[in-house]
Amino acid sequence: MAEIDEIDEIQVPVYLMAGFLDSGKSTFLNFTIAQEYFALDETTLLILCEEGEVEYDARELEKYNTVMEIIEEPQELTPQRLTAMDIAYRPGRIVIEYNGMWPVSALEEMEFPGGWGIVQHITTVDASTFQVYMNNMKSLFMEMVRGADLVIFNRCEKGLPLATFRRSVKVVNQSAEIIFEDEQGEIENIFEDEMPFDLDADVISIREEDYGIWYIDAMDHPERYKGKTVEFTGMVLKSKEFPSKMFVPGRMAMTCCADDTTFIGYVCRSPYAPKLKTGQWVKVTAAVGYDYVRAYHGEGPVLEAKSVELTEPLEEELVYFN
Numbered sequence: 285m286a287e288i289d290e291i292d293e294i295q296v297p298v299y300l301m302a303g304f305l306d307s308g309k310s311t312f313l314n315f316t317i318a319q320e321y322f323a324l325d326e327t328t329l330l331i332l333c334e335e336g337e338v339e340y341d342a343r344e345l346e347k348y349n350t351v352m353e354i355i356e357e358p359q360e361l362t363p364q365r366l367t368a369m370d371i372a373y374r375p376g377r378i379v380i381e382y383n384g385m386w387p388v389s390a391l392e393e394m395e396f397p398g399g400w401g402i403v404q405h406i407t408t409v410d411a412s413t414f415q416v417y418m419n420n421m422k423s424l425f426m427e428m429v430r431g432a433d434l435v436i437f438n439r440c441e442k443g444l445p446l447a448t449f450r451r452s453v454k455v456v457n458q459s460a461e462i463i464f465e466d467e468q469g470e471i472e473n474i475f476e477d478e479m480p481f482d483l484d485a486d487v488i489s490i491r492e493e494d495y496g497i498w499y500i501d502a503m504d505h506p507e508r509y510k511g512k513t514v515e516f517t518g519m520v521l522k523s524k525e526f527p528s529k530m531f532v533p534g535r536m537a538m539t540c541c542a543d544d545t546t547f548i549g550y551v552c553r554s555p556y557a558p559k560l561k562t563g564q565w566v567k568v569t570a571a572v573g574y575d576y577v578r579a580y581h582g583e584g585p586v587l588e589a590k591s592v593e594l595t596e597p598l599e600e601e602l603v604y605f606n
Contacts, residue, residue, distance in 0.1 A: 326376025
């Protein structure tokens with residue numbers, strides 16, 4: 285995903301569509317290309333890196349000023365090949381339907397022709413087979429969603445743990461928009477009945493196994509926590525960039541495998557902070573507010589500590605999201 289200050293330099297926007305085979309990429313693109321809001325006077329170049337059950341109709345694509353190039357092997361997708369396409373078609377827009385078995389990082393690190401730049405990254409997921417892919421190809425999926433702007437779970441059936449699916453994405457990409465769809469359309473409020481702690485308690489006690497759920501929900505639903513008090517146990521993280529009375533109590537979360545973990549937590553203000561050291565474990569009771577924080581790249585939870593007590597490390601230090 286291009287940074288904001290880079291978007292102004294992009295003359296040919298690239299839209300990246302990622303997802304495993306039969307996750308709905310072609311269905312989504314067939315629909316989108318035909319929409320009036322997606323119309324463009326210049327040529328749209330569709331680069332197809334994977335052919336699924338849903339095919340593209342060349343005559344239909346021509347109606348929408350879209351040409352298609354097929355890439356069958358990852359070694360064929362090179363800067364030289366892209367440059368040749370740029371010269372041949374002079375496209376005003378690029379749409380890449382990427383192969384789910386190819387690492388997204390290879391494309392993100394590739395040198396594009398001058399003026400090209402990724403402006404939107406969408407990942408589609410077949411919810412009915414998601415757990416199977418997560419059990420067998422978790423690292424590939426994490427690459428798909430790490431930089432995604434939008435993740436669409438389709439074919440959502442009754443009984444699927446959609447809240448768990450959502451957390452699997454949010455732990456590696458907090459800013460991604462996530463949509464769940466069944467045959468009737470978008471599904472709303474998947475978290476409403478799944479909070480494992482009492483939101484109406486004077487002090488909302490977050491059990492160690494529920495920390496990941498609270499971490500995601502606190503960012504997504506500030507109205508539930510603003511002005512309330514929470515209590516949880518976490519590990520201390522400090523940085524030279526923080527003010528002296530600020531630290532982050534949090535947990536290490538497994539995003540892919542034991543070798544791929546990340547620290548998740550929210551900034552906390554406390555007069556006790558200067559005495560703390562990174563790696564210590566604390567029990568924190570804090571009021572929840574929301575403010576702009578540079579590390580969040582926007583507004584997010586800011587904890588105002590009421591008490592900070594040193595404690596022993598948790599028996600299970602890692603947070604799991606599925």
